[in-house]
Amino acid sequence: MRTAVVLWALLLTVTLGGAQATRPQRTVLHAPVAGPEWPAPPSQTRIRFLRSITPAAVRGKPSFLGRIGRVLFGKGEEPQMTQPYGVAAGPDGRIYVADTFGHAIHVYDLESPDYSSIKVDGESLIGVGTAKGLLFVTDSVSGRLMCLDRRGRTVWTRGPKDGFARPTGLAVGVDRLYVVDTLQHRIVTVSFTGEILGTFGAHGSGAGQLNFPTNVTQGADGHVFVTDSMNFRVQVFDRDGRFLRTFGQLGDGSGDLDKPKGVAVDSEGHVYVVEGLHDVVQIFDARGTLLLSFGESGSRDGQFWLPTGIAIVNDIIYVSDSANRRIQLFEYVKETR
Secondary structure, eight states, rough: OHHHHHHHHHHHHHHTTTTTTOOOOOOSOSSSSSEEESOOSSSOOOEEEEEEEOHHHHHHOOHHHHHHHHHHOOOOOOOOOOEEEEEEEESSSSSEEEETTTTTTEEEEEEEEEEEEEEOSSSSSEEEEEEEEEEEEEEOOOOOOEEOOOTEEEEEOOOOTTTOOEEEEEESSOOOOEEEEETEEEEEEETTOOOOEEOOOBOOOOOOOOOOOOOEEETTSSSSSEEEEGGTTTEETTTTEEEEEEEOOOSSTTTTOEEEEHHHHHOOOOOOEEETTEEEEEEOTTTTEEEEEOOOOOOSSSSSSSSEEEEEEHHHTEEGGGGGTTEEEEEEEOOOO
16 A cells, blocks of 8 residues: 555656656855845945755755655654754864754755754753864763764763863864863863863953853964853953953943853954844954944844854854754955955
């Protein structure tokens, strides 16, 4: 009976002609139509919305036969991101997204286009990074930093026995990882082979001290930027953890930090800080002066609902729009003279 139904489906596809299996068109970074830009005209555009990505947006809609197959053989629902947080763009052009409660790393190849996912044995995935053909991901609940190969097989794991309590954000440096340990109020440096190299930071509110930090990034100059969440500021260190400066304060005005999340740096050294409570991304110069902000609350293009992680590669900005279950892409437009 099942064979007969499948044959009927095949015959129907041929008869309908227009119901051939659809192939997704080649996907590019830039949006095909004009999207939001910041600041508003007539000022020169500095941030331009490009597109949003989800599994369905990249894979394309399933073909007619694919939908029949799901009904007949129970292949389950279409994949989706449950709560994207950490995001990283690798040298291979792929985008990696840690799904906090989806127990997976979502992998997007926008050039093919292609989508896949890597199941991860974790309870609360937060940070993700890639280097030397490896993936690094933090599981905050179990207190683990995991190194995986591209198939998701474990290469090494570091956890509570190695001093971790609540690893969250991570950044990939030239020769090391910077891992935020939120409950220990410090940054742990780890080699790509899993060796604990050192730590910096201690609980407090003074210079170089941290109070429940959450995210970290490293700029091209080697400086390390840490969102010091409960001190409502960003602290800057050199690559070895020596304190350099700080900026930010508690408030709900422009340039203030109420619930700072992800942090990233563009090619000109501008610092981008995700403000999770107010659904915006604020851009500061290297000394902490506010230059611009973009986004607002909502679900349309360029709007956010509880944004979290951010990454910047080649001045393409990737923002985890967590409650909207998508990654939004923007472009930093350099000033023209």
